[in-house]
Amino acid sequence: MKAHSLTLALTALPFAAAKGPFLQQTSNDTWVLGNDIWNITQGPIYGTKLYYQGKDAIGSAVGHYVGADGENNLVWESASIVNKGGSFIDVSFVSEKGDLHWVIYDDLAGSYQYFVNRALGDISILRSLFRLDPDRFPNGRTYLKDEPLPSFKSILSATKVQDETFETSDGTYITKYDWSNYVRDRDFNGVYGPSTGSWYIHPSTDYFSGNHLKQTLTVHRESSTGDAVQLNVVQDTSHFQTQVTTSQPVGKIWGPWLWYLNDGDIADAARKHQEELTKWPYPWINDTAYHSRGSVSGSLKLSDGRVAAGAAVFLGDSDIQAPLAQGANYYYTTYADVSGKFSFANVRTGKYGIYAWSNGGKIGDVYTNFTKSGIDVKGKTNLSTLTWSVPTNKxxxxxxxxxxxxxxxxxxxxxxxxxxxxxxxxxxxxxxxxxxxxxxxxxxxxxxxxxxxxxxxxxxxxxxxxxxxxxxxxxxxxxxxxxxxxxxxxxxxxxxxxxxxxxxxxxxxxxxxxxxxxxxxxxxxxxxxxxxxxxxxxxxxxxxxxxxxxx
CATH class of the missing domain: 2.60.120.260 (Galactose-binding domain-like)
Incomplete structure (x- = not known):
């Protein structure tokens, strides 16, 4: 009877009735999880009733969910604490396709999250997201844009001209695609208002598909309901390229990333981003392969004698598939320095191929690409000097x-x-x-x-x-x-x-x-x-x- 009373308190009060991080099942397919700072009610698909700062941050919006390839949203069949430490718990929500983990610390406003594949099969898109109270989160922020989201009223009064794109009476356009960006250039994305901010922070991008030119959606205004959308697309071989699907290995991990709550302070979110960079790779992941990492270094020299200054360098699959379309494994990007040297740290052990191309500047005349397959990363891998064949025609x-x-x-x-x-x-x-x-x-x-x-x-x-x-x-x-x-x-x-x-x-x-x-x-x-x-x-x-x- 006391446990039942605790359950009611958790769903009714803005803060958890228990101390520290917790998971509480309230029915066959409903759970409440969180800590003393926040809590959310998770149903079979949607997470709702996100209590933070004393009130619900979701309200009448749709809430939190995970899906692949369109609106194929995952259905959670069970949840349990699968790991714990002195100040955290790792909660796993299990579905037929895969498991979403929430790593909740006792003093963290928000949660680390990661997804482990069970049976996604061939997919092009995997994303999680929060659809939040539009009045509490009127603004969107990426490294490229920081401004109010388009109003729902302006969308309703506009004419739809293509998918998620609307023409207003003055001839301008509203579209969620204007909020896109390059995934490996990001610092943090989120929606915020005068008193509350909700952010996604990715200290690593090795689980994103593709190379330097991988781009996808971030935040936007939901055109059908007006919800403030905080989008987290971690796999995308579709939106800005030739659509392909990639077969996902069982056990593949996307993440962890940090979902972070604050009072809407962008400077605070920026500080948190820098802090997370120093913590990654996270020690609390209970996965041996995640912690098995090495490094790769080398230098690129052009066959005409020049160094490959500023070249884009990609560590990807050891096959001939175009780098932008790769999406089954883990990927690393960097740029060569002025002397052509490059390095990758904290690379998951395994077989890789290395690819390079001009990023303009001193080698902006080079139209060939460099490729090398069969790189076995175990510990420190030094590739020495790699020669890149380039034409010398006038x-x-x-x-x-x-x-x-x-x-x-x-x-x-x-x-x-x-x-x-x-x-x-x-x-x-x-x-x-x-x-x-x-x-x-x-x-x-x-x-x-x-x-x-x-x-x-x-x-x-x-x-x-x-x-x-x-x-x-x-x-x-x-x-x-x-x-x-x-x-x-x-x-x-x-x-x-x-x-x-x-x-x-x-x-x-x-x-x-x-x-x-x-x-x-x-x-x-x-x-x-x-x-x-x-x-x-x-x-x-x-x-x-x-x-x-x-x-």
Whole structure:
């Protein structure tokens, strides 16, 4: 009878009636968990009644849940304390697909969380989230944006023009994709108000899929209910790339990350983020493989004698799958220093491949990639000096840096819906007069972009045109020409599509590179043309770089 009275107190009062972290089952499929600072009522799918600072932070909003690939939300069948220490408990909620753990400390406002796979199978997306009281959490914050979330009223009065994108009466757009960002550049994301903040802090990103260019959603206003959404997408091989699924190994762990509550103070959340960086890898994870880690170091030198200064370096799967699409294991990213040296610390032991590409700057002319498979990480792994083969052909011209991004072009970054439509239909770039900064990040409208250049002498009978795209969204089509002769076409027939261009992505989607042999150059004026001959609104081509070289 006393236990039943305690159960009622836990669900009715803003703070737990027991001291320290706790889990209390209140019915066959309902539990209350938390500590003296906060507690939440977890049902078979949704966590509701989040009591913090003396009142419910969820209210009429949906609450907390976990799901994969759309609204396939997990159903919790049981919960138990599976590990405990002097000041914490590890609570595991079990579902058919996997287990969500809450690691609750006695003095922590919030909880560490991690997810362990049972039977997810082939998936493209895995996420957890809180949908919270919109009045208590009116603002959103990422490393790119810190401002009020769009009002629910403004969404209701707008016209839906595509998925989660709405046009207002003044011609501007509201979309959750404007709040996206690159997962490995994050510090902390969250929603907050004058008195309360709710944040996700990821001290490590090794469980995220993909490479440096992996991007996904963060926070937004739920368009159907007005809830403030604090989104935590930890697996995404879909939203801003060619959609693929990856088979998830049994026992794979996503996390731990920290869900953190405070009084809405961003500076405090920033301090907490820095604190968590010093604590990771967390010692309380009860998993041997999690604690089995090593390191990888080496240096990259180009075959022409230069060091690979600033190169993007990715430690991923030891196979030929494109780095952005990798998502079954654990992944590490860094950049080489000015001398070409790189290192990775706290790498899970196992087999890896290493990949590198130009990130612009001193090696912005390099359009080849470096790959090396079969790297066995056990303890300290020193790869010494790796030689990266690069061509030494003489350039006729180059527009932009080869970095797999639209960086440096007009309208490149930040996230903004519909900017592709703002690029000109017709445009002329004069080599030697026009700067790369005058090129536009995207081609979309029907028309022709000409690159005009002069050749004093024909040094060789043929040249090679390299066209590098930072992304492509179908079904826009483009014809490539040299002095009026067709070299080839780019369309959905020979490029896999991604959603970046129409989902507010202005920097990258999925990278593609094409080569064309040009045999009709002449002395004097020449023209390479890119003619858009099929138009679809907000779709098109994201530009990385273009170069023409003698071969």
């Amino acid at each position: 350039r006729i011209f180059q527009i932009g840096d080869f970095d797999k991004k639209t960086t440096g072009f007009i309208n490149s970054g930040p996230y903004h819906h519909g900017l592709a439509a703002a690029s000109p239909a017709n445009f002329t770039f004069v080599v030697g007069t026009t700067n790369s900064s005058s090129w536009y990040y995207a081609s979309s409208n029907l028309g022709t972009w000409n690159v005009e250049f002069s050749i004093a002498e024909l040094e060789k009978p043929t040249a090679r045109l390299i066209v590098s795209l930072a992304g492509y969204s179908q079904s826009t089509a483009l014809t490539v020409l040299a002095n009026g002769a067709v070299l080839g076409s780019l369309s959905k027939d020979n490029i896999t599509t991604d959603a970046a261009t129409y989902r507010s992505g202005t920097v990258s989607g999925e990278w593609h590179q094409f080569e064309y042999v040009v045999s009709n150059l002449k002395k004097g004026k020449n023209v390479v043309s890119f003619q858009v001959d099929r138009y679809v609104l907000w779709r098109g081509f994201l530009w990385d770089a273009i170069t023409l070289e003698w071969i």
